[in-house]
Amino acid sequence: MAEKRQLTRRGRQRRDKLLAYATTRFAENGYHPTSVSDIVDGVGVGKGVFYWYFDSKDQLLEEILRDALRDLRTTQAAAIADATDPLQRLEAGIRASIRWSAANTDIIRLVNFGWSEESFADVLRRGRDIVVTDTAHLIEQAVDLGQIMEGDPVMMASAIRAVIDQLGQEYALGNGDVDPEMVETAVRMCLRGLRG
Amino acid sequence: MAEKRQLTRRGRQRRDKLLAYATTRFAENGYHPTSVSDIVDGVGVGKGVFYWYFDSKDQLLEEILRDALRDLRTTQAAAIADATDPLQRLEAGIRASIRWSAANTDIIRLVNFGWSEESFADVLRRGRDIVVTDTAHLIEQAVDLGQIMEGDPVMMASAIRAVIDQLGQEYALGNGDVDPEMVETAVRMCLRGLRG
Amino acid sequence: MAEKRQLTRRGRQRRDKLLAYATTRFAENGYHPTSVSDIVDGVGVGKGVFYWYFDSKDQLLEEILRDALRDLRTTQAAAIADATDPLQRLEAGIRASIRWSAANTDIIRLVNFGWSEESFADVLRRGRDIVVTDTAHLIEQAVDLGQIMEGDPVMMASAIRAVIDQLGQEYALGNGDVDPEMVETAVRMCLRGLRG
Amino acid sequence: MAEKRQLTRRGRQRRDKLLAYATTRFAENGYHPTSVSDIVDGVGVGKGVFYWYFDSKDQLLEEILRDALRDLRTTQAAAIADATDPLQRLEAGIRASIRWSAANTDIIRLVNFGWSEESFADVLRRGRDIVVTDTAHLIEQAVDLGQIMEGDPVMMASAIRAVIDQLGQEYALGNGDVDPEMVETAVRMCLRGLRG
DNA sequence: AATGAATGAGACTTCATTCAT
DNA sequence: TATGAATGAAGTCTCATTCAT
Numbered sequence: 001m002a003e004k005r006q007l008t009r010r011g012r013q014r015r016d017k018l019l020a021y022a023t024t025r026f027a028e029n030g031y032h033p034t035s036v037s038d039i040v041d042g043v044g045v046g047k048g049v050f051y052w053y054f055d056s057k058d059q060l061l062e063e064i065l066r067d068a069l070r071d072l073r074t075t076q077a078a079a080i081a082d083a084t085d086p087l088q089r090l091e092a093g094i095r096a097s098i099r100w101s102a103a104n105t106d107i108i109r110l111v112n113f114g115w116s117e118e119s120f121a122d123v124l125r126r127g128r129d130i131v132v133t134d135t136a137h138l139i140e141q142a143v144d145l146g147q148i149m150e151g152d153p154v155m156m157a158s159a160i161r162a163v164i165d166q167l168g169q170e171y172a173l174g175n176g177d178v179d180p181e182m183v184e185t186a187v188r189m190c191l192r193g194l195r196g
Numbered sequence: 197m198a199e200k201r202q203l204t205r206r207g208r209q210r211r212d213k214l215l216a217y218a219t220t221r222f223a224e225n226g227y228h229p230t231s232v233s234d235i236v237d238g239v240g241v242g243k244g245v246f247y248w249y250f251d252s253k254d255q256l257l258e259e260i261l262r263d264a265l266r267d268l269r270t271t272q273a274a275a276i277a278d279a280t281d282p283l284q285r286l287e288a289g290i291r292a293s294i295r296w297s298a299a300n301t302d303i304i305r306l307v308n309f310g311w312s313e314e315s316f317a318d319v320l321r322r323g324r325d326i327v328v329t330d331t332a333h334l335i336e337q338a339v340d341l342g343q344i345m346e347g348d349p350v351m352m353a354s355a356i357r358a359v360i361d362q363l364g365q366e367y368a369l370g371n372g373d374v375d376p377e378m379v380e381t382a383v384r385m386c387l388r389g390l391r392g
Numbered sequence: 393m394a395e396k397r398q399l400t401r402r403g404r405q406r407r408d409k410l411l412a413y414a415t416t417r418f419a420e421n422g423y424h425p426t427s428v429s430d431i432v433d434g435v436g437v438g439k440g441v442f443y444w445y446f447d448s449k450d451q452l453l454e455e456i457l458r459d460a461l462r463d464l465r466t467t468q469a470a471a472i473a474d475a476t477d478p479l480q481r482l483e484a485g486i487r488a489s490i491r492w493s494a495a496n497t498d499i500i501r502l503v504n505f506g507w508s509e510e511s512f513a514d515v516l517r518r519g520r521d522i523v524v525t526d527t528a529h530l531i532e533q534a535v536d537l538g539q540i541m542e543g544d545p546v547m548m549a550s551a552i553r554a555v556i557d558q559l560g561q562e563y564a565l566g567n568g569d570v571d572p573e574m575v576e577t578a579v580r581m582c583l584r585g586l587r588g
Numbered sequence: 589m590a591e592k593r594q595l596t597r598r599g600r601q602r603r604d605k606l607l608a609y610a611t612t613r614f615a616e617n618g619y620h621p622t623s624v625s626d627i628v629d630g631v632g633v634g635k636g637v638f639y640w641y642f643d644s645k646d647q648l649l650e651e652i653l654r655d656a657l658r659d660l661r662t663t664q665a666a667a668i669a670d671a672t673d674p675l676q677r678l679e680a681g682i683r684a685s686i687r688w689s690a691a692n693t694d695i696i697r698l699v700n701f702g703w704s705e706e707s708f709a710d711v712l713r714r715g716r717d718i719v720v721t722d723t724a725h726l727i728e729q730a731v732d733l734g735q736i737m738e739g740d741p742v743m744m745a746s747a748i749r750a751v752i753d754q755l756g757q758e759y760a761l762g763n764g765d766v767d768p769e770m771v772e773t774a775v776r777m778c779l780r781g782l783r784g
Numbered sequence: 785a786a787t788g789a790a791t792g793a794g795a796c797t798t799c800a801t802t803c804a805t
Numbered sequence: 806t807a808t809g810a811a812t813g814a815a816g817t818c819t820c821a822t823t824c825a826t
Contacts, residue, residue, distance in 0.1 A: 030313035032228040046812040113312035117226035151381050159359045159385050166358035189355050242787040422705035424620040438808040508701035509618035551777050554754035555747045581747050634791040
């Protein structure tokens with residue numbers, strides 16, 4: 001219901017505010033320790049507002065996760081559009097992902113949490129499979145061209161994603177900036193490792 | 197209180213049983229969704245027993261995490277004891293870690309969860325710093341010998357750990373076995389990436 | 393406020409639509425489980441409209457009940473107008489009541505519910521006392537004429553009403569029709585029982 | 589769960605106390621207006637106690653209704669056991685039912701309410717069918733013996749039950765006593781009406 | 785030692801009602 | 806007039822923890 005409600009501009013703003021505040025609090029405090037009351041108090045609205053815009057607390061987190069993974073994928077797609085060489089596309093994707101990761105450390109934390117409960121893990125599996133599959137395709141192409149060594153492309157893609165998330169989150173400088181050395185380290189770890 | 201109690205042999209068995217069952221349930225179901233009642237019902241004891249052996253549910257998880265990280269460190273130390281060459285010690289450590297990871301997927305899930313709440317993250321930070329520092333030391337030695345390229349050793353160690361956890365968990369075959377190809381992929385991704 | 397508002401023709405139609413829809417839903421679903429939102433959504437108007445026409449959800453039910461009892465009394469009065477003999481008037485009243493009961497099973501259900509909460513029971517007491525008193529008067533007259541045996545007329549009237557409501561509701565055939573055999577059974581149960 | 593818990597004597601007493609208090613409050617105040625808090629506060633226990641003994645507020649009412657109908661049936665069965673003549677058994681049953689009705693006005697109110705919501709009506713249908721069927725059997729036998737006039741026995745049984753409930757509730761004198769004149773009126777209304 | 789009944793704060797959620805637009 | 810966003814009190818229910826037995 002709340003899902004399909006037609007929102008006015010002000011409505012959409014409120015919803016976004018709740019979404020943003022909840023994301024921050026969930027990441028800071030943990031999902032369960034953060035109550036719906038905390039959220040609405042923080043935004044300064046009544047408790048009913050929350051349920052006007054969202055079906056439930058669970059559904060809110062699912063939406064945060066789904067949106068985030070969709071956003072990541074869009075970002076990656078845009079980043080690799082310019083290059084044509086698979087290896088260059090791979091590198092561009094990695095760089096974009098790290099930046100995204102550093103700019104969304106809250107989300108990374110939430111994703112980490114999400115894997116710990118089956119209902120959220122379902123959402124994540126769907127979303128992550130897409131992202132990993134995209135990368136795996138590039139790897140396959142690079143393998144076909146002899147650019148990188150053979151091996152299970154999905155496994156490699158998975159490892160790459162792990163490095164990106166970990167470093168992106170751990171070495172974010174705040175306000176979305178990234179330590180450039182970290183980006184180079186990540187790229188190097190991934191690509192030199194892949195090269196034949 | 198419960199921490200220092202002197203336990204009989206039967207007492208220690210009970211405690212271990214609770215610990216093991218809780219680990220499994222937390223990993224399957226999530227920490228918060230698993231109630232203390234679930235745990236004691238599953239083990240077939242009364243609720244008082246739980247609070248006889250543990251101060252609180254939180255403290256139980258902290259103990260699980262602490263024990264696990266200590267166990268991992270011990271395992272790694274044993275694995276690298278035989279070799280003397282830093283790079284060989286690194287490789288041995290990676291292989292041992294992956295096996296450990298695959299044999300303890302439950303724990304990896306719990307660790308993932310633990311990072312999402314500050315009180316548990318504290319415990320993890322302490323434990324993981326040790327593990328990562330161990331690896332970083334090896335990397336430094338290898339760098340000094342010119343075996344691998346220069347760079348922030350802690351950052352590299354962090355990336356390695358990410359790959360290990362991810363692949364170890366994702367490609368565990370059940371009952372602690374590991375896909376050998378996966379181990380090779382992980383080692384290769386880590387080491388070739390590091391080599392000059 | 394809403395009580396005395398002067399309504400346009402369209403206004404009255406809307407109000408009646410709300411009244412009718414609410415009656416049906418309350419009867420089907422129960423009063424409390426049916427929310428004001430259910431009602432306005434079902435009629436296809438905004439929530440403000442509801443509070444334009446009714447002071448509250450409670451007041452709406454009170455009005456439904458009051459209207460219904462008034463309608464029943466009017467129906468009965470019309471039905472017994474033709475006859476002059478008390479016993480014949482009684483019988484005519486019973487027949488009319490049963491038909492009304494069968495045509496208003498929704499209302500009977502709501503009346504049943506109404507007795508379970510004091511504020512509605514107040515309304516019902518007032519309305520039902522009138523109906524029962526009317527019947528009791530007829531009984532008194534019949535007793536005076538020796539047509540039926542002596543006894544507390546109010547009590548007898550009360551029993552008659554119980555039979556009518558029960559059979560009327562239970563053996564309604566839908567769309568207001570009544571099983572003729574049921575009417576005869578009811579009349580017989582009431583009158584033969586009364587006769588000296 | 590709560591359903592099957594093995595209760596100590598003290599446990600059963602507590603449960604019964606809650607059951608009794610809830611019945612009274614539901615009857616006085618209405619089911620929905622009476623909150624679980626009202627009940628536990630009234631009995632002077634914590635809120636968790638309620639959910640230790642009952643699965644939900646709904647389930648509690650269902651149990652009240654089921655127990656009551658079972659009790660009524662038992663009472664009726666005991667009352668008619670002595671007589672052998674169908675008509676005498678019928679009369680004995682009516683007298684017993686009225687006494688029961690007068691002694692359980694709270695229940696009658698709750699039953700009335702129960703019919704207004706489908707989930708409770710289900711329970712009632714099952715319970716009442718049994719009671720009505722018992723009576724209908726006696727009627728059939730009496731018809732076979734030519735003691736009362738022909739007609740749908742279930743319908744007649746239904747009408748009898750309506751009279752009993754109505755008069756029993758309305759003319760209860762408190763503390764379970766009954767106006768004897770009322771009992772006679774009820775018996776007379778029912779039996780003289782049935783006689784051929 | 786052990787049990788499991790009891791506690792009560794607090795979680796999520798609903799909904800009658802109000803009011804800005 | 807009409808809408809539907811907003812309010813917030815109140816409802817049902819859970820669960821970590823305590824404690825009498």
